[in-house]
Amino acid sequence: MPFFEAIRLALQQIWVQKLKSFFTLLGVMIGVTFLIAVVSIVGGMSAYMTDQVVGKIMAVNSFELRHRPNIQLGDHSEERRRELNRRPRIRETDVAPVAVALPEGVKYAVVGQDNLTAQSRYVARPKNLLIFTVSEDYFDIKKMAPARGRLFSPQEFERGMEVIVIGQDVADFFFPSLDPVGRELTIRGIPYLVVGVMEKQGSAFGISFDKFVIAPHKSPLNRFVNVHGVIDAIMIQTPSREGMLAAMESVRQVMRARHHLRPNQKDDFELETSDSALEFWNKIKGYLVIAGVALPAIGLVVGAIVIMNIMLVAVAERTREIGIRKSLGAKRRDIMSQFLVESATLSTIGAALGVATGFAFAKVIAFVTPLPAAVELWSVLVGISIGAGVGILAGVYPASRASRLDPITALRAE
Amino acid sequence: MSTQTVEAPLGMTAERQAVVEGAGTAPGKDWVIVTRGIKREYDMGGEIVRALRGVDLAIMRNEYVAIMGPSGSGKSTLMNVIGCLDTPNAGEYWLNGTQVSKMSDDQLARVRNKEIGFVFQTFNLLPRATALHNVELPLVYAGVPSVERKRRAKEALERVQLGERMDHRPNELSGGQRQRVAIARALVNNPSILLADEPTGNLDSNTSEEIMRVFESLADQGQTVIMVTHEPDIAAHARRVVVLRDGLVASDDRRSSFVEKLGIATPQL
Numbered sequence: 001m002p003f004f005e006a007i008r009l010a011l012q013q014i015w016v017q018k019l020k021s022f023f024t025l026l027g028v029m030i031g032v033t034f035l036i037a038v039v040s041i042v043g044g045m046s047a048y049m050t051d052q053v054v055g056k057i058m059a060v061n062s063f064e065l066r067h068r069p070n071i072q073l074g075d076h077s078e079e080r081r082r083e084l085n086r087r088p089r090i091r092e093t094d095v096a097p098v099a100v101a102l103p104e105g106v107k108y109a110v111v112g113q114d115n116l117t118a119q120s121r122y123v124a125r126p127k128n129l130l131i132f133t134v135s136e137d138y139f140d141i142k143k144m145a146p147a148r149g150r151l152f153s154p155q156e157f158e159r160g161m162e163v164i165v166i167g168q169d170v171a172d173f174f175f176p177s178l179d180p181v182g183r184e185l186t187i188r189g190i191p192y193l194v195v196g197v198m199e200k201q202g203s204a205f206g207i208s209f210d211k212f213v214i215a216p217h218k219s220p221l222n223r224f225v226n227v228h229g230v231i232d233a234i235m236i237q238t239p240s241r242e243g244m245l246a247a248m249e250s251v252r253q254v255m256r257a258r259h260h261l262r263p264n265q266k267d268d269f270e271l272e273t274s275d276s277a278l279e280f281w282n283k284i285k286g287y288l289v290i291a292g293v294a295l296p297a298i299g300l301v302v303g304a305i306v307i308m309n310i311m312l313v314a315v316a317e318r319t320r321e322i323g324i325r326k327s328l329g330a331k332r333r334d335i336m337s338q339f340l341v342e343s344a345t346l347s348t349i350g351a352a353l354g355v356a357t358g359f360a361f362a363k364v365i366a367f368v369t370p371l372p373a374a375v376e377l378w379s380v381l382v383g384i385s386i387g388a389g390v391g392i393l394a395g396v397y398p399a400s401r402a403s404r405l406d407p408i409t410a411l412r413a414e
Numbered sequence: 415m416s417t418q419t420v421e422a423p424l425g426m427t428a429e430r431q432a433v434v435e436g437a438g439t440a441p442g443k444d445w446v447i448v449t450r451g452i453k454r455e456y457d458m459g460g461e462i463v464r465a466l467r468g469v470d471l472a473i474m475r476n477e478y479v480a481i482m483g484p485s486g487s488g489k490s491t492l493m494n495v496i497g498c499l500d501t502p503n504a505g506e507y508w509l510n511g512t513q514v515s516k517m518s519d520d521q522l523a524r525v526r527n528k529e530i531g532f533v534f535q536t537f538n539l540l541p542r543a544t545a546l547h548n549v550e551l552p553l554v555y556a557g558v559p560s561v562e563r564k565r566r567a568k569e570a571l572e573r574v575q576l577g578e579r580m581d582h583r584p585n586e587l588s589g590g591q592r593q594r595v596a597i598a599r600a601l602v603n604n605p606s607i608l609l610a611d612e613p614t615g616n617l618d619s620n621t622s623e624e625i626m627r628v629f630e631s632l633a634d635q636g637q638t639v640i641m642v643t644h645e646p647d648i649a650a651h652a653r654r655v656v657v658l659r660d661g662l663v664a665s666d667d668r669r670s671s672f673v674e675k676l677g678i679a680t681p682q683l
């Protein structure tokens with residue numbers, strides 16, 4: 001029997017018993033719902049981690065030379081912690097040799113960072129802030145622009161003047177209903193002139209990215225951020241992703257030489273990329289994906305058992321029909337494929353409904369949480385194919401029973 | 415068999431006798447059906463039921479044969495064997511010069527599809543399918559494309575005067591109409607034989623006559639027809655009557671002598 005004929009027949013059969021068919025495909029539907037939902041939640045979290053969390057900290061195609069990792073998700077072993085503590089700091093004297101080793105067109109910025117308490121005359125309470133002292137290309141690399149005011153002039157950078165730009169939260173806290181531009185913020189007894197308020201950076205997991213103060217690297221503020229001659233990071237950005245790997249290798253060689261490392265010694269510095277920052281997340285994601293496969297698998301197994309039973313009942317109920325078809329020349333293969341197509345169609349419909357509900361589920365999650373609903377095409381395709389596959393598997397035994405019925409016995413059935 | 419003397423069936427011509435006796439050899443092409451010593455036994459939990467005990471039968475192209483006999487004499491079993499729905503335990507069955515008694519399931523299915531048109535007492539229509547779709551079924555399994563299938567199914571329904579009722583389901587049709595749908599279905603793939611097992615068994619006498627007229631006209635057009643019945647006046651429509659008794663052929667007559675013997679009136683045709 002032609003394939004489309006068989007599908008039409010199967011759809012007819014399914015339609016005749018709508019309610020029963022629905023309950024039959026419920027298992028598969030729930031299984032696929034889980035699959036789509038879990039995959040899209042994991043996908044959503046991934047997108048969130050990549051864009052909202054790490055993306056806010058790390059710029060595109062960039063890496064940072066640090067003495068130890070900045071972004072730490074998860075715990076380190078005691079041994080690893082000790083190793084990290086033994087590492088030498090990155091120093092200002094490292095900047096020039098690293099810069100020389102970088103290919104044409106690569107931007108870099110020196111970064112110092114620390115938490116310091118600040119105070120303004122408009123608010124009684126002082127507050128702890130994240131302070132960055134940066135060199136000129138920092139804003140360009142991070143694609144940060146002022147919402148109000150301006151960035152630092154080359155002279156301000158060059159002379160290390162007492163100017164700062166601040167994040168939205170800092171502006172809101174220290175300058176309530178005031179324009180911070182042109183006003184002062186005092187840190188460690190020195191007043192700094194606010195020249196700009198930066199665009200809102202947003203937040204992740206309830207942690208704001210707008211609680212910062214940025215000063216020129218040569219600013220007096222740097223004295224409180226790092227001991228003399230020490231820096232926290234050199235941020236390096238290449239025009240392309242391939243260039244980034246090459247640049248990383250150059251920087252690695254320069255630093256190994258400067259630290260006099262022998263070939264058998266490991267790096268005693270960190271070249272941190274957004275990928276390495278995501279390493280821990282990728283591990284969690286692995287577990288989530290396993291859960292995301294195991295849960296639907298249970299639903300699908302249950303679904304398969306239900307479909308198999310229903311198909312066995314269908315074969316028993318339709319024994320006479322099978323006899324009639326055989327008497328008219330249906331071969332085993334015809335009967336077999338009729339029932340296989342029927343159970344596959346049933347189960348594929350279940351899978352399609354599962355895709356729809358899974359999709360809806362993901363949308364609801366996206367609505368009530370900050371996670372984006374990233375329903376991925378591959379999960380839809382996998383869901384549908386698994387559905388069809390389950391149907392075929394569940395249908396094999398009933399269908400082969402049907403196909404082996406003796407025509408005379410089948411014709412005699414009620 | 416030697417311990418049991420079987421009376422030679424009445425009216426069997428020498429020709430038939432000869433073809434039936436040629437064990438192992440293919441009969442000539444005019445013989446549509448030749449059975450040689452067909453046996454069919456059922457094992458009913460230790461007790462062997464011998465439905466057919468060695469049936470010899472030879473039927474030529476264009477014959478119209480009735481098979482009679484009391485209930486349980488093996489008529490249906492013989493029809494099922496001839497219709498390739500069942501396989502004999504022993505003996506030879508030649509259909510159109512090929513031996514089918516040793517074919518596989520799928521080969522038998524192919525023969526049922528191409529060579530046999532079966533009409534049952536209980537119609538055996540698919541209840542949820544329209545008359546047209548029921549008639550299309552043999553063509554579906556023959557792999558005929560949809561458009562041609564519909565055309566041929568329509569033609570077959572028109573041949574049995576059901577052109578107007580193609581879109582009706584069996585439960586919207588009378589008994590006689592249902593049986594005519596079944597006949598259309600049996601004929602749609604141009605089978606070499608039309609088999610009918612008590613086709614009027616579920617019908618009143620007027621409707622039975624109507625169905626008999628359909629068979630009559632098919633036979634007139636050259637269709638080979640074999641029909642089982644236990645009603646003599648139905649059998650009297652056929653041109654040859656085979657009587658089974660206890661799984662054996664008891665007599666095999668031309669209609670004239672059969673009618674004469676039973677003293678029934680020749681039906682009005």
Ligand SMILES: Nc1ncnc2c1ncn2[C@@H]1O[C@H](COP(=O)(O)OP(=O)(O)O)[C@@H](O)[C@H]1O
Pocket residue numbers: 456457458463464465483484485486487488489490491492
């Ligand atoms: N499937 C079967 N299993 C057991 N016995 C059967 C079966 N089919 C037929 N028989 C027996 O074979 C004999 C002939 O049956 P059947 O061919 O149906 O006779 P008829 O059609 O002449 O009434 C009967 O005794 C019947 O009980």
Ligand SMILES: [Mg+2]
Pocket residue numbers: 489490491
């Ligand atoms: Mg019978």
